[in-house]
Amino acid sequence: MxxxxxxxxxxxxxxxxxxxxxxxxxxxxxxxxxxxxxxxxxxxxxxxxxxxxxxxxxxxxxxxxxxxxxxxxxxxxxxxxxxxxxxxxxxxxKPKYNVSLKDDKNYLYIKITNEKYPRVLTARKKDEDIKDILFIGPFPSANNVKIFLKSIRKIFPYSDHNLQKNKCLYSQIGLCDPCPSEIEIINNLDEKYLKIKEYKKNISLLKNLLKRRVKSIRKYLFREMKYYSRLQKFEKALDLKTKIENLDYITQATIPVKYYIENPNLYEDIRKKELNELKKMINQFYNLKYEIFKNKVNYLKKLNRIECYDISHFSGNFTSASMVTFINGVPEKNLYRYFRIKQKLGGSDTDSLKEVALRRLKYLHIWGSPDLVIVDGGKAQVSAFTKIFKEYNIPVVGLVKGKKESLVININLNNRKNNDNFSVIKIPYGNALNLVQRIRNEAHRFAQKYHHHLFNKSLIPER
Structure with a gap:
């Protein structure tokens, strides 16, 4: 391999x-x-x-x-x-220069001890003589390891200290929760047992994450969230939902390392599968509509260039919009654009998208034409873009959050005055969902970046 x-x-x-x-x-x-x-x-x-x-x-x-x-x-x-x-x-x-640098202070292992309350630590060297201790690594960048551990500690809190008389500082901000030092002073045996069980479950999930068993972790957290929802323990269910969202963010459809070794071109193959699955899903939908209405509709002949638009603002202030462009499923940052919305305070996201669509139209031939446009939103947002892009035969879909992500499609039939004919497609878990979520998240990030820039700029008084 x-x-x-x-x-x-x-x-x-x-x-x-x-x-x-x-x-x-x-x-x-x-x-x-x-x-x-x-x-x-x-x-x-x-x-x-x-x-x-x-x-x-x-x-x-x-x-x-x-x-x-x-x-x-x-x-x-x-x-x-x-x-x-x-x-x-x-x-x-064991490359020559990696091996020669192993004694360098930057190299780290992640170490999980085998104790009553396992601790998560970092180590410069792997001690082969100590049994039953899990070592992950080595990692060349100590800084990357520390950032990674800081991210996962928010999802699965753990201890990195010996037992002490009082609970630690990290327990007060939820990063060592439950704290072993706090558990040890609990007198009620049933409560103590539950706290120990909770702590060890966190460690078990963290180990599985380090072993790249992301799908099994997600399934477990999702089952737990549903369980507490049925019990109407909504605070606990919300906490689990947040864990799932944070897990999704830091893993981003993590693929086992062995698959990259078996196929070094796996990244390109995944992008092709994502595009083909999305194209097939949208085309099947359009073809179905064609059979029902016996009318020619837009459909995707190719799907090389996708543009996604998002709006960011703070109570109508400092409104900005983003346009991110993906070529063959890969972000092309040279083609990213942001827009400072010119309309007056109080305009809706839909009005902002109309303005963006009109401004984008002016540069259609200079910047290039997309094969598909995705907007972050539902019927109103899709309609705003479709009415402006309609004559250019560019399909527009919206991405809506819910229990399942959904695509909202506006079918323009018979050129009627009231030609908003919407249908909703639930996107199943898989390649197409990974693609549209990744594109939407990038548009959201880029819009927020410019919004924050505008906000920070307003704090500096003009001379």
Whole structure:
């Protein structure tokens, strides 16, 4: 399986070849002929590899670069996947410069002790003599490990301290909950038993997350949420719902590392499956409408370019809109645009989208034409965009949250004055859902980024 890594496409290590590197998460490998010299991870592959062409490099990095002939990369879905894949490949391949740096202070293991109240710690070295202790790693970046542990501690609180007389500071902000020190002073045996059980369950779920068993964790949390909802313990159910949302955010459809090893082109294959599934789902819907109404309707002949729009504001103030563009399922940040909404205070999201659609229309030929437009919203938002884009035969769909994400489609039939004919498609879990959620989340992030910029700018008095 590891032999597939050595068959990766090797690109000449030259600044001129940076254009072939995408701006997405992944791992990169530096080669000297067919020997792996160094394996690293990146949130943005292009920027990370470009940094090695800087003149201000540390001496040990300069020694590495002098030996590099080629580089390769593997694209992944999320930062978590790149972190775990990097650690796995370093452990299996043992590249020259990764191994030589193992004594460097940056290398860390995640360590889970085997005690009455297991603690989650970090360690510089893996002690092979100590039994029944789980070590995950090594991870080259101590900072990445600490950020990762900080993220998952909000979902599965854990202890990193010895037992003490009073509960710890972290227990007061929900990061060590229940705190072992607090459990130990409980006199009621039934209550104490339940608290111990809760703590150990957190540790068990955390171990499963580190072993990349994300689907089983999500199913468990979802079952628990439904259980507490039936008991009308809504506060507990809401807490579990928040855990699920946070888990989804940090994992982002995490795929087991072994699949990337078996197929280094897995990222591209997943993107193709996502696009094909979404295209098929929308086309099946349009074809059904065609049979019912015997009328020609828009449908997707190709799905290479998708644009998504979102609105962000604070009580109608500092309203901004985003346009994010995905080419073949991958974000193309050079084609991102943001809009400062010009309408007066009090305009609705629908009015803002109408303004954005009209402004987008002016640049249709300059910026390029999308094959599909997604708006964050329902019937009103879809209708706002469709009425402006209708004559250009560009399909527009809305994405609505609920128990299940749904696509809202406006079918324009017979060119009637009142031509809003909406249908709703529930999107099943799978490739199409992963794609539209990823696009919508990126549009939301980009809109909020510009909204915050406008807000912060307003705090600085003009001279």
């Amino acid at each position: 590891i032999s597939n890594i050595f068959r990766l496409n090797k690109i000449d290590f030259s600044k001129n070849n940076l254009n072939s590197v995408p701006e997405i998460p992944g791992i990169y490998i530096f080669w000297k002929e067919n020997s792996a010299l160094y394996i690293g991870k990146a949130i943005n592959l292009k920027k990370r590899i470009a940094s090695y062409f800087s003149l201000n490099l540390y001496e040990k990095t300069k020694r590495l670069i002098r030996e590099v002939n080629y580089f390769s990369f593997i694209k992944v879905n999320s930062n978590l996947e790149s972190l775990l894949l990097e650690a796995y490949l370093i452990k299996k391949i």
